Amino acid sequence: MSETPDGLAGFRGVLRRFTTPLLPDDYTSLVNPLWSSRELRGKIESVERFPDDTIHLVIRPGWGVPVSFEAGQYIGIGLRVDGRFTWRSYSLTNAPDTRDGLFSITVRAVEKGKLSTHLVGTAKSGINVRLAAPAGDFHLTDPLPAKVLFVSAGSGVTPVIAMLRSLKGRENDCDIKVVHSVRKSEDVIFGEVLEDFGAHIQVTSESGRVSPEVLEELVPDFQERVIYACGPATMLDELESWAQESDVEIRVERFTIDRVSEAAGxxxxxxxxxxxxxxxxxxxxxxxxxxxxxxxxxxxxxxxxxxxxxxxxxxxxxxxxxxxxxxxxxxxxxxxxxxxxxxxxxx
Ligand code: FES
Missing domain, CATH: 3.10.20.30 (Beta-grasp domain)
Structure with missing residues (x-):
């Protein structure tokens, strides 16, 4: 994950020497709570609430937070919940734009999700949060593939939305197909963006889940495409095996750690x-x-x-x-x- 730039680290070192024995934060936070030499911070700029326990947040990064990112990457958000800092990563949903330097994320309250429930219940503009810099390998390549298939389910659509928004904002000949699944039709978020790209929305409570067979029917030239998939682990596991058997390049985004390793312990x-x-x-x-x-x-x-x-x-x-x-x-x-x-x- 990227760290703060060398020049900034040097400046912080100088500040640290001048402010000893107190820490630089003891002074800088008095002036602006977004300035910290110990951690990356941001401020919630706006909150948009939706009836299904979902919120869109726009965050203004503070001093030293790298604002450049690739569409599809995530940031870490840390907040004090019940007395201790709790962290989660969320995909950025805006297209990269270093002019405004803002981060947008979408949070849906999930059962037992301490931070998501807390954010959905209490987030308001002006609140400061801790941040971890944008990171992740789930992003488009440069040059773009000639043909792409995005497959997402539920809130797995969020990194796909950032990629679609970034594609819309630049000249490209990329042939794009989007298949997104939701349990009920009212669960669709970012409907306008999906509609812009002619996405197929599969409502699983009515038409069943998106299996490899369904994809083959919906996208007959799938073997010519690079697949980007984000959703539940079971869906990703199935798609990865199918892509391997079909000799198709696939990139997946998982928000849980894959514990399979060759380490012996x-x-x-x-x-x-x-x-x-x-x-x-x-x-x-x-x-x-x-x-x-x-x-x-x-x-x-x-x-x-x-x-x-x-x-x-x-x-x-x-x-x-x-x-x-x-x-x-x-x-x-x-x-x-x-x-x-x-x-x-x-x-
Ligand atoms: S606990 Fe956050 S990086 Fe390990």
Whole structure:
């Protein structure tokens, strides 16, 4: 995930020297609550509410937040809920436009979704939020593919909307097909954008789900297209196997961590206290610590907020989000890293 620019980091360093022993934030926040040297912040600029527990939010990023992004990427939002910061990632729904530098997201309150319920219930303009910079690999390539098929379900439409909006705003010869499914017709959001692109809307309570067979019928030239899919894991799993069998390029967006890795697991030693845990390659370092009684800080548990970052002093870990292997001496996000052999973590 991208960090703040070098120049800005340098400026913050200077500010830090001049403001010691108090932290720069102690001063800057007095002037503008969006200025922080410790974290990225933003302010909710506007809120639009819809009857089905859905809101559209426009957020003005604060000082140091990178405002350039690719349509299809997401940002992290952090808010204090019940006394602790809770984080979630949301796809940006606006087309990138560095002139206004705003972020738009759509949030639907989901059952047991602490942050989504809180946001839908309490968000109003003027509220400050913590942000994680735009990130994610789910975006269009440059040059664009000649033919694209977007497949989405429910709120999985959000990154697709950003891509459609960005395509509408620029010259292109890309041949676009869109298939979106919702449970009931009143669940459709961004209806005008979908209509603009002649999207097929499948209402699953009436016509059944969008299976590979349905797609083959709706888009007979699917094998000539690059497929972008976002929706529930079961749908994505099915589409990925179908695309593989059909020799079609597919890109999917999942908002949960895929725990399948080749990491072997191992014995994790937590700091100098000698607390150890033996784990498999699907248990994150953070979870292993919790099981062993070592409490480490965390926020999003999804690799976006960096609250859980700790030093890796020995061994190697595998990052479930990026697939990277981290070396000893680096700092790792314990919520998304698993042990690839025996490791020691600074706590
Ligand atoms: S808890 Fe947010 S990155 Fe790990």
């Amino acid at each position: 191992g014995t994790i030693t937590f700091g100098t206290r000698g607390v150890q845990a033996s784990v498999d390659g699907a248990t994150t370092i953070l979870e292993a610590g919790e099981q062993a009684g070592v409490q480490m800080p965390f926020g999003c548990r999804m690799g976006i907020c960096q609250t859980c970052v700790r030093g890796l002093s020995a061994g190697h870990v595998h990052d479930l989000r990026t697939g990277d292997i981290h070396e000893p001496g680096t700092r790792i996000r314990t919520c998304v890293c698993v042990a690839a052999g025996d490791v020691t973590i600074d706590v």
